[in-house]
Amino acid sequence: MESLDPADWTGLRALGHRMLDDMVDHLETLRDRPVWQPMPAALRERLRQPLPRGPSTAEAVYKDFQSLVQPYAVGNLHPGFMGWVQGGGNPVAMLAELLAAGLNANLGGRDQAPIEVERQVIAWVAEMLGFPAEASGVLVTGSSIANLIGILVGRSACLGPEVRETGVGGSRLVAYASAAAHGCLPQAMDIAGFGREALRMIPFDSSGRMRIDVLTRRIAQDRASGMRPFLVAGTAGTVDTGAVDDLAALADIAARENLWFHVDGAFGATALLAPALRPKLAGIERADSVAFDFHKWAQVQYDAGCIVVRDGARQLATFSAEAAYLRREQRGLAGGGIWPCDLGPDLSRGFRALKVWMTLSVYGADRLGEVVQQSCDLAAALAARVDREPALERLAPVTLNIVCFRYIAADGDLDRLNADIVADVQEAGIAAPSTTLVNGALAIRAAIVNHRTTCGDIEILVDAILEYGGRRARANQNSACREPKQSAPGC
Numbered sequence: 001m002e003s004l005d006p007a008d009w010t011g012l013r014a015l016g017h018r019m020l021d022d023m024v025d026h027l028e029t030l031r032d033r034p035v036w037q038p039m040p041a042a043l044r045e046r047l048r049q050p051l052p053r054g055p056s057t058a059e060a061v062y063k064d065f066q067s068l069v070q071p072y073a074v075g076n077l078h079p080g081f082m083g084w085v086q087g088g089g090n091p092v093a094m095l096a097e098l099l100a101a102g103l104n105a106n107l108g109g110r111d112q113a114p115i116e117v118e119r120q121v122i123a124w125v126a127e128m129l130g131f132p133a134e135a136s137g138v139l140v141t142g143s144s145i146a147n148l149i150g151i152l153v154g155r156s157a158c159l160g161p162e163v164r165e166t167g168v169g170g171s172r173l174v175a176y177a178s179a180a181a182h183g184c185l186p187q188a189m190d191i192a193g194f195g196r197e198a199l200r201m202i203p204f205d206s207s208g209r210m211r212i213d214v215l216t217r218r219i220a221q222d223r224a225s226g227m228r229p230f231l232v233a234g235t236a237g238t239v240d241t242g243a244v245d246d247l248a249a250l251a252d253i254a255a256r257e258n259l260w261f262h263v264d265g266a267f268g269a270t271a272l273l274a275p276a277l278r279p280k281l282a283g284i285e286r287a288d289s290v291a292f293d294f295h296k297w298a299q300v301q302y303d304a305g306c307i308v309v310r311d312g313a314r315q316l317a318t319f320s321a322e323a324a325y326l327r328r329e330q331r332g333l334a335g336g337g338i339w340p341c342d343l344g345p346d347l348s349r350g351f352r353a354l355k356v357w358m359t360l361s362v363y364g365a366d367r368l369g370e371v372v373q374q375s376c377d378l379a380a381a382l383a384a385r386v387d388r389e390p391a392l393e394r395l396a397p398v399t400l401n402i403v404c405f406r407y408i409a410a411d412g413d414l415d416r417l418n419a420d421i422v423a424d425v426q427e428a429g430i431a432a433p434s435t436t437l438v439n440g441a442l443a444i445r446a447a448i449v450n451h452r453t454t455c456g457d458i459e460i461l462v463d464a465i466l467e468y469g470g471r472r473a474r475a476n477q478n479s480a481c482r483e484p485k486q487s488a489p490g491c
């Protein structure tokens, strides 16, 4: 039996060079292609194959990748992509992924340089947040898991590490977040065993920030009825409108009420790198834990999220495990200080840290801050254009990089119309906004996240929405005129 490595490396080396050239071409020519195109049914069918029992060549499978996969990705690399909050990645991190895969490091633990790279990355995040030296953290898939970890650490900080043995049972713990908080927070409460109802969703004001007065009242009510408030989660950058909770006020309440102060800064915390935006996040430096994504506004390839905990001992107490096969030693490979597997639920972990480390090292935090500032400037320009266009109406204030608006027509179902316009623009491959609900109204939502997006892309987006909106509004008007004719011939 031979190994899976080739006997002669020449062919693989050539293929690898070609793949690299092709991917660089792909990045260089993004603008020549549609933002997104749906995958044809016939091609979907071609992907569905029984388990391949025999071999093929890497060249043949690469051809399949080129024809079946590459053209039908979601489009988040493209400067016209503004849907949801998705990052565009960067070319240096793409190369870093190759290097990381080359090492195939497992960062669960043990004495190795890749873990030192991850520790450095966590230390940089702690520095960005203004956290003390004893802060700890780990990289995870994304903020969904980072928020879960934050809640679990807050839970054991309140109930003591014994909760790991006894469970939350009848502890009556309750937590608080804005009604605009991300859906992964109630999900985290569910997974942590509290149930979603134990997360009190506090209403937000007209600028999208959690109502502090309601929060205070709700905490008092809960205490009066025998519940145990243990955590408040602020959001730095809500997913719908980009609003930032009053983090300083939340820090005050958490201190007064003895609550764990967690911040979901999935994309918004990146604004700390832009000096003019930093004040909007004042108070985040007082958080007990922060969830943060590199794969969104920080322009690193998926997936790369992180959780950072102010008091590292609490994170360790929540996850450290003693298993015979994971014994630590003073010397040798089984040494190396605290292992990442003691700071979260993952044991085997990939080398996510390399792409983050290389991105920060190559571009520098200031440059990433400039990208963040540019996104916000573009969002402000988009909002101004929307405010100027009689056919458009803005639906929410713009705090950071997200603009919510809609096309307005004299009559008809505006929600349907705007959902159709968004699908039209996406299917035409011109741009990719998404939709959300703002105060019950369906909004076209443009989240400017990508470092490649320019003023021109904003104009292309608005022009396309006006174009498709106009067509649909005219078509609706015509059919509204015809309809009575069909039912009442005398009209």
Ligand SMILES: *Cc1c(COP(=O)(O)O)cnc(C)c1O
Pocket (backbone or CB within 6 Å): 085, 141, 142, 143, 144, 145, 182, 184, 235, 237, 238, 239, 264, 265, 266, 267, 293, 305
């Ligand atoms: C994206 C996002 C999340 C979820 O993060 P993932 O990285 O997708 O797991 C949580 N909260 C906010 C505010 C987000 O924008």
